[in-house]
Amino acid sequence: MNHAVSLPSIERPWLKYYQKTDIDAPIPDSTVYEFLVENNHDHPSDTAILYLDAAITYGELFQRIDQCARALLALGVARDDIVTVALPSIPEAVVAFYAINRIGAIANMTHPLANAEDTCRYLNETNCRVLLMFAGNLAVASQVIENTNVEAIVVAGAPPKSDESLKTLKTWEDFILQGSTTHLPPPARSSNDFALISHTSGTTGTQKGVVCTNLNLQAEIFQGLAGIDYQRQECLLATLPPFINYSLVSTILRHLSHGLKVALIPHYQPEKFVEYVQRYHVNHILTIPTYWNAILHIPHIERADLSQLKFLASGGEHMDIKTEKKVNSLLKRCGAKGGLIKGTGMTEMTCATTYSLPWRNPPGSVGSPLVKTNCKIVDTNTGEELTYGQEGEVCFSGPTLMAGYYNNPEATQQVIHTDADGTRWLHTGDLGFLDEDGILFITGRMKRLILTRDDNGMVTKISPYRIEQVIMALPEVEDCCVVGVADEQHIAHLKAFVQPIGGDASQRCQATSDLIIKNGAQKLQSLKDSILQTCRQHLPAYMMPQEVVLLAQLPKTERGKTDYRALEQMAKQANG
Secondary structure (H helix, E strand, C coil): CCCCCCCHHHHCHHHHHCCHHHHHCCCCCCCHHHHHHHHHCCCCCCEEEEECCEEEEHHHHHHHHHHHHHHHHHCCCCCCCEEEEECCCCHHHHHHHHHHHHCCCEEEECCCCCCHHHHHHHHHHCCCCEEEEEHHHHHHHHHHHHHCCCCEEEEECCCCCCCCCCCCEEEHHHHHHHCCCCCCCCCCCCCCCEEEEEEECCCCCCCEEEEEEHHHHHHHHHHHCCCCCCCCCCEEEECCCCCCHHHHHHHHHHHHHCCCEEEECCCCCHHHHHHHHHHHCCCEEEECHHHHHHHCCCCCHHHCCCCCCCEEEECCCCCCHHHHHHHHHHHHHCCCCCCEEEEEECHHHCCEEEECECCECCCCCCCEECCCCEEEEECCCCCCECCCCCCEEEEEECCCCCCEECCCHHHHHHHEEECCCCCEEEEEEEEEEECCCCCEEEEEEHHHCEEEECCCCCEEEECCHHHHHHHHCCCCEEEEEEEEEECCCCCEEEEEEEEECCCCHHHCCCCHHHHHHHHCHHHHHHHHHHHHHHHHHHCCHHHCCCEEEECCCCCECCCCCECHHHHHHHHHHHCC
16 A cells, blocks of 8 residues: 555544543443433433433433333342333333343343234344333234243333233333332443444345444444534424334434434324424424425424524435435525434444534535544555545444344444454445545445446446436425346346435335326326436436336335335346
8 A cells, every 4th residue: 555645544533523521521431321310310300211201310211211121120130131122212212221231131122013923033132031012012922922031021102902822011110110129239330331232234235233332322322412512402393213223313312412402203203293393392493304304294384483593414225316405495494503413323333423513514424533533544455544535435433332143243344344453343345435525425335236238348346326227306396216127147237216305205115007096197207208218318328227126115114215126126037
């Protein structure tokens, strides 16, 4: 390597955006529970959680955490045991996580409505003995519980019906009562203890348990508010369920740790955005592009007063420039004090790795690395670090980098590489580049690289991102995803799945014929022709889609991202 070349990971130009105090400040050396108490014990009357018509103070939250911790001890939960939490955004979910952390156990956060297969896998891969779950999924749990080692099931959300197949079933109230006389020792203090297992398909496509320590969580909590103007007792709206780190760590734990109010929404409905904001006097929102896009379609939203909105973040998936501009324009017209802050992140890095602020938010970017996070771009073939402006694989290191995948060292070694200096780097599988100001631009996904052939027979590896951006620029298009259908030589024919403006969620994944009644066949054909003509004008021949399929709405994963694997499967089935 030519060492005279400027290397972003060494120069770290993004540090110019941070105060020296943030750069030099150490990550709190404590558990997440201890940090919550340390920052809020002098304010027991302040509101911690808003839920439906109830308000829970910090003093009440501490009391509930202690009660839950005693109840867990009464069930025999010990330090380093794993407790599965499958709850929606309700107070019991927050209480359970902190109680598990308080006694030095590990919270295995899973989807509250997981199917039988996933529920069984979540429980068995962690050898879990205690399950705290949502009453609404009790029927699913009853199908598989005898095939697990679970000894106690605690149900929250609604009184469960009698179920003879679940002998160990307890209501939340009975669970708490059972631990009322149990001795509660002081918190088990270690920042290096495992604290959280969350689940992701990650960079390799198969679902795995990501293990995060207290230090990982504390680093995410600390970094996320560096440079952000927030005040104690401002209100944050939690729109996503807590099995997602973006919701649990970056939204709920971070803001409770700093004395804000967190409004929990057990079943978020995007069309009620204005109602939520005004009901809870919301100042801050961290959510996904799908939910931000949804506010553009709320009738008469321009009449709403959104002047109390202050810090608004979009993450979890890329937001196209067109939608970003529309949302920002709407927010400005409604009086919001700030536009969207964008970022990127991965569960393997606990959550966020970059975010933008108004003074570092060029179009198409995802901002700059967090203050304690390092970033480099490496050549996808050699692994050598590249300089500014050169595209390669995006890699991150820092105190939020996971301990590893649970009981899966092989998968861990595939994505975490240690350099000659002993630094552990996460290879994200994302393609991108850093500019000279330390701003990151994501340009595609290595796993989505597609082999195509031009008219001269030359095989080329492409990212569908560029095609999607060209199609998304059309005003009639709301969303787009391009996939490849490989032939026997593994050369792909490109198929563009497109959601027109005004797609109906109730018609999810329905094809062109189902849209004809609403839009008319001629109008839909005209849109297809316009898409293909635009692609011919702006793309080389080897990036031209062979087919355009119109859907009422693109399929989404449980985390709100476009499910390109589902579209690949649809494309394969259509091709026989």
